[in-house]
Each structure stands twice: as structure tokens, then as C-alpha cells.
Amino acid sequence: MARRLPPLNALRAFEAVARHLSITSAADELGVTPGAVSQSVKSLEEYLGRPLLQRTPRGLVLTAAAEAALPSLREGFDMLAEGAQRLAGPERGGRLTVSVAPSFAAKWIAPRLTDFALVHAEIDVQIQASMGLVNFEAEGVDLAIRYGAGRWPGLESKLLLREEVTPVCAPAVAAEIKAPGDLANFTLLHDDSSLMDQSCPDWAMWLKAAGVDDVDSKRGPRFNQSNIAIDAAASGRGVALAKRALAQNDLDSGRLVAPFTIATPIEFAYWIVHPPGRARSLPARRFMDWLLDQARQYEAAVRANDSLTTSGL
Numbered sequence: 100m101a102r103r104l105p106p107l108n109a110l111r112a113f114e115a116v117a118r119h120l121s122i123t124s125a126a127d128e129l130g131v132t133p134g135a136v137s138q139s140v141k142s143l144e145e146y147l148g149r150p151l152l153q154r155t156p157r158g159l160v161l162t163a164a165a166e167a168a169l170p171s172l173r174e175g176f177d178m179l180a181e182g183a184q185r186l187a188g189p190e191r192g193g194r195l196t197v198s199v200a201p202s203f204a205a206k207w208i209a210p211r212l213t214d215f216a217l218v219h220a221e222i223d224v225q226i227q228a229s230m231g232l233v234n235f236e237a238e239g240v241d242l243a244i245r246y247g248a249g250r251w252p253g254l255e256s257k258l259l260l261r262e263e264v265t266p267v268c269a270p271a272v273a274a275e276i277k278a279p280g281d282l283a284n285f286t287l288l289h290d291d292s293s294l295m296d297q298s299c300p301d302w303a304m305w306l307k308a309a310g311v312d313d314v315d316s317k318r319g320p321r322f323n324q325s326n327i328a329i330d331a332a333a334s335g336r337g338v339a340l341a342k343r344a345l346a347q348n349d350l351d352s353g354r355l356v357a358p359f360t361i362a363t364p365i366e367f368a369y370w371i372v373h374p375p376g377r378a379r380s381l382p383a384r385r386f387m388d389w390l391l392d393q394a395r396q397y398e399a400a401v402r403a404n405d406s407l408t409t410s411g412l
Contacts, residue, residue, distance in 0.1 A: 286337030
């Protein structure tokens, strides 16, 4: 039996508009003019004999029918993209290229990749450690994981996990620390990778919040990558104000100790980032699902761990 479908270009335009709730953003994604997108949506509405969008002073709003249909449309286009990729040939096969900030790659992704390989041996994950957001097309990157506020123009982002900071040090150092004021006797290690994140406290802010005013917060070596600061702390060089997710494996292994029951939430978080449509391939979707499951397991373990308590510091 022949399928009776609306024009696919019109459906594609509508699906993009419905996701963005913006004609202009949909046009940017599709590489056409806003006028062309508006005309496509209008032609689809005429074909169906019903409105799909309501234009209000606050912007576009989906009708009830359009909102109900959107998940199926998105899934349908995902499946079309996957089918087209298979038709194009096996050049990429099950290869997936993921760009990850170096510290997150080393401290959070790498220790967990064996688990993914056991479940999805058919997918060859290639990790590219990079601080920049990368040019997805030019560098052949499928997904990126970045630390930030979750807003990157022209890209889609999905929250992976939130972050907090806490002082960490080697066990031998922790044995000599009883109160925040004792930090005056140890070297402070500075993680400068978060200088762009105003919500992330530095040592001056942390000490002030802890009620300590006789410790020189500016002294000590500075590192431009979190993993280097964490490794310096683990080697006994001093005390680092570390991002919890990056330090957790070392805390679990006993290589690091958190001398205070204080963890300070910050606004920036880790996000899965990709161009519109890039995450529709089967390998990308499976890797994203795995990442999100790993993040849920991590956050559940943190909540169950009584060694740290979250405070407003």
C-alpha cells in the first residue's frame, strides 16, 4: 500500500521550526532563507488543512496537534538520516569521533570507556582531547563534551552532569589538616582553567566563605588544566581546589582525600554538544545514551557518598 506523505521538504522545515520555535534559527540550520522556511511551513499547513503554529507577542507556539506530532517527526528524521548514512557506504562504519576537554577526557571519560566497549564492541570511539569547541565539519567530529553554560550559537547541547568544587590533597597532607585555617601551612594549588567561570570559586573566595582571613590565597603554583592540578595534589605538592567530577576517581581510590565536608556547587556544567542533526547516527545516539547513563550513575553515587556534604560556600 502506497504511503501518502506530505512534501518531505516542508516537513523538514516544520520540524526545524518546531524544535527552535524560530523561523530564523530553522533557516540557519537548513541553510535557506527565513522566507523559504515560512513558505514551506505555510504550504504544509495548507496541505494538512490546519494551522501548526500560533504567532504570539512572545514568539511562536505549537498547536496541540503539532506538539503531539513533533516527537514522531524527530524520530522519523533520525531514522531517515541513519538509513541515508547506510546507503552512503561503510566508509565511517562504526567509528565515532568525540572531542573532549583534556581534563574531562583523562579523569572522567577514559576510566569508563572500557564499559562502553564491552557493550558496543562494534563502535570504535576516537577521543580527541581539545580545549577549543572544534570545527565539526572540517575535523570530522561527531560529538563534543564541553564545560560551560550550555549555550553555543548554532549548536545543540544536552546537559551531561553538573559540577562542584572541593579542596583535595594526598592522604598524608590531609592527616595534618583539622580546620580551614591549617591551609596556611600548605601550598595552595590553583586551577586556572575555570577563570572564565565566575560561578566557580577560587581560593580567595573559598577561604573567605570558610571564614579564613590569614591565609595568602595568591601563593602557590598555577595550572591551566584541572587534571594537572589534581595530580599535583595527589603527589603531595599541596592542596588543590578541584572539580569534584574530575577528582572523584582519585577520591574513590584513596589517592586523594577531601579534608573538609564542603562541596560548593557551580553554575557551569558538562554538556554534550553537536551541530543540529549530527547526533542522529546510531553510534552517536548509543554513545550519548551511554554517557547520560554513566552520568546518572555517577551522580547517584555522589549523593550516596557521605564523605562530602553540599553547602552554600
